[in-house]
Amino acid sequence: MHTIWSGERVRLRPFKDEKEYSGLVDCLHGVPNDFWGAWWDPRPRLAKDFEPAGMLDPVKYSAFAVERLDTGELVGYEEHGGPDPGTIRAWVGTFILPEHWHNGFGVEAKQLCYCYLFENYPVSMVWSSTLANHKRAARGLYESGMHFIGRTQAYHFTDGKYHDQVHYLITREEWERLPVRQVLRRGS
């Protein structure tokens, strides 16, 4: 199973070590997210997550490092979860450092992760969700090839209001038509 997936802008790869993983997560979530709020975990917990499989566990919570192809910089991570026994779905989530936004890195990272999941696991769809007020994240999901499937209402509390959660998915058939499959490089 390949663990390095390259497109035109970014590469997904395993984290080099726990220090790289925890350092990035700490950098991304050291202050509350504008939409989700606090998303912080203490360093020992991150290390404990990393220890068993370097964040690439076939069943548990996993994450790839996202690296820019032009500069080689680490710009974020692509989290995902493979299918539990009996289920035929997987999920993804993307975090990109703010200074690297608006370059299409998040969209391509998601698409590469779809390739990793659909090529290696018996999943029929990959899903993701965000908040209804997080328009940029919703657009990223849509532009990556997912389609909107619905809302869960009044899910997340921020500034005195309950915001809906919005849900998207991409089926195996939709993934098979994605142009990224033509430029994808596995293992480099």
Added chain:
Amino acid sequence: MDETTNEQTTETKPERGFCTGGHVVLRPVKEQDLPELARLLAENPFEREPLPWTYQRLKQKFEDKEKPGLWEDRTHYFTIVRKTGGVVGFLHESEDFNPGVCWNRLHIDEAAADRDLLGPDAIWAYLEYKRRWHNPHRLSFNILRPEEDKAGWLTQAGFELELVMERVLLYRGVPEAECLYTWLSPQALANRADDGPVAGEPGG
């Protein structure tokens, strides 16, 4: 002891629990429930993450030194018992990191002839319990599309179909959809943000 006959009596005490409906009681799982609970867990299509429950695994979990029982910080199993005694189902509650949000699974013995009576009663009892003690703002139940009886029970109890996610898991060899039924509190509805449509949504 019966003084007139001088014989031992086996008087049955009514079941007590966290929430009581007209016919059932919901309470944390007791050791005596485990054999029947293992059978009921195996009937439910969602209870197989990461592995199917067996009596052996259930007992091991119940006796675990670090996290004993089936009642953890955010994940709670309720046994559903008849008021007159006898395990007939379970309710699995997972609290979200958002306060007041819970995701649930419900199961009533597929062999129970009166399950259409027991199911809505268990949902009502749970809803009343949450409203009285926990001030929830959204409660949801995940069911599979073929579980039409549960869809009916939830609708009866005031839950509405909110989301359908196609092709979530294999059920009897067929990819099936997961349906989410939700109850929202009046304050959640009154304070729901109008964020407008998102990308891909009609109007977005």
